[in-house]
């Protein structure tokens with residue numbers, strides 16, 4: 001894993017030679033000494049420092065991925081104008097990181113930013129430079145028009161929102177940080193979280209899930225009714241939940257201060273199945289929720305590069321007692337994050353904390369008994385195909401990577417066959433009773 005704090009600081013300094021040491025120090029502290037996260041935080045904060053005077057819409061200096069790509073294109077320029085060897089070696093390694101990311105995304109042996117400093121030799125060319133812009137969306141109609149989301153303010157009765165916030169602040173004392181592998185490093189989530197299950201599925205759930213407190217149950221019913229009412233006006237895909245959407249699990253997150261965050265991701269589909277609906281309730285401090293399109297809609301798209309380019313980031317301020325409904329295909333074609341911020345307004349009950357509760361429907365058809373197991377005995381993850389000719393399909397692969405860090409398990413999801421198999425299993429179970 002990574003070196004000491006001091007070593008990591010030195011590496012960051014080499015990576016950002018023009019940065020003020022104080023800024024790098026802060027970024028490293030906020031990321032608990034993780035270089036990868038510290039680089040992201042530094043870039044994010046630097047961008048904000050640079051954009052201090054610009055409002056609403058501005059061209060964004062993108063985060064880590066784009067930073068690497070920018071370095072790449074600078075490299076191409078620099079090759080024309082100067083041949084300064086150390087600079088070149090550094091850029092070549094940045095190329096390697098991009099290539100590793102593209103070729104080897106399932107392996108946990110990916111390069112990491114520390115390897116930037118080891119100066120390997122082989123150059124690889126990546127041509128395209130993607131510029132991103134951030135568009136702040138405040139009005140509900142703009143959010144619905146530009147993103148696969150609906151925002152509803154003041155969704156719960158005021159007293160219920162406040163008492164649920166108070167209960168969750170108390171609950172958050174036992175929330176934990178998730179850990180996982182990123183670029184071969186063990187990373188810890190920059191916020192705390194906890195899973196909850198409604199009473200009806202408590203028996204099927206894992207031991208560490210907690211039951212919905214009564215206020216969460218009340219909030220769930222209100223949110224469920226709103227979503228189902230809205231859903232009547234929408235086209236329902238044949239593979240999403242049929243009939244009413246009925247959330248039975250919730251992931252609760254706590255962001256203790258302005259720097260706690262969640263990085264770009266889409267929510268796991270393994271137990272939700274294709275085209276999930278996610279109802280995301282915000283309580284406490286207002287934070288920016290950002291969305292970015294990654295995938296393309298149809299497999300026969302003519303201009304892939306243009307459609308896949310994640311060029312616009314939509315930023316939505318999520319206020320206390322607001323509901324953001326993420327409609328399909330938000331988890332298939334988009335990613336979202338809650339970014340660290342320089343300043344936030346204190347909330348009268350929560351102080352600088354934000355609580356988020358995402359209500360989801362666990363579908364029995366996608367329960368553990370229906371989920372393939374990889375060659376190493378791990379439960380596989382269900383993932384959508386983002387682009388290429390198989391866009392719109394889903395597959396299972398191993399997330400853990402197996403004992404050697406490599407597992408090549410792969411299985412397409414056949415949704416119709418799954419329905420059939422699940423129907424048969426249910427019939428057998430009722431016969432046995």
Ligand SMILES: O=C(O)CCC(=O)C(=O)O
Nearest residue numbers: 251253267289338356358
């Ligand atoms: O805090 C939020 O608004 C988003 C949380 C989230 O994306 C998640 O729990 O998957």
Ligand SMILES: [Fe+2]
Nearest residue numbers: 265266267336
């Ligand atoms: Fe999420």
